[in-house]
Amino acid sequence: MSTTLKIDLRPLTREHAPSFCQLVIALAEFEKLTPPDEAAQARLVEDTLGARPRIEVWLAFVNDDSQPCGYMILVETYSSFLALPTLYLEDLFVLPERRKGGVGGALLKKVVSLAHERGCGRVEWTALDWNVNAQQVYEQRLGAKRMSEWFLYRMTRDDMQRFLKGEAK
DSSP states (O other), X not given: OOOOOOEEEEEOOGGGHHHHHHHHHXXXXXXXXXXXXXXXXXHHHHHHHSSSOOOEEEEEEETTOSSOSEEEEEEEEEETTTTEEEEEEEEEEEOGGGTXXXXXXXXXXXXXXXXXXXXXXXXXXXXXXXXXXXXXXXXXXXXXOOXXXXXXXXXXXXXXHHHHTTOOO
């Protein structure tokens, strides 16, 4: 007998900001990365709810739980070739105990729906090379295509500082 979960997706509010930060920490632990410190957590909240939002955060609640079990971070970029915005999915995370219950799928459907409603030409995101489960969901269930002709490049703050000082390698 399967139980259907009632999944409610809501934008982040100040009330749930601490829970959101805990979910980000849980994602960092899952990815074996250093979690955001207190100052970074404050920036995450300000960058979502402050005077000049830089990111959009959606929380996932199951049944009538008072605390979220998942989240996603969205940011809009732009395609000059399409002359349309792209909705970029920065993070999507669901607590392990709530996986395989449709929460991740509901979040993915929400980002696609938002992109479509907003007239975006694309939805894009990245997946870690070792996260085969996520890759299978994206390719087999969503019909998303892995891009092989583009490579992700990154400069850290230290890299930027070295470059700006003329010390780049």
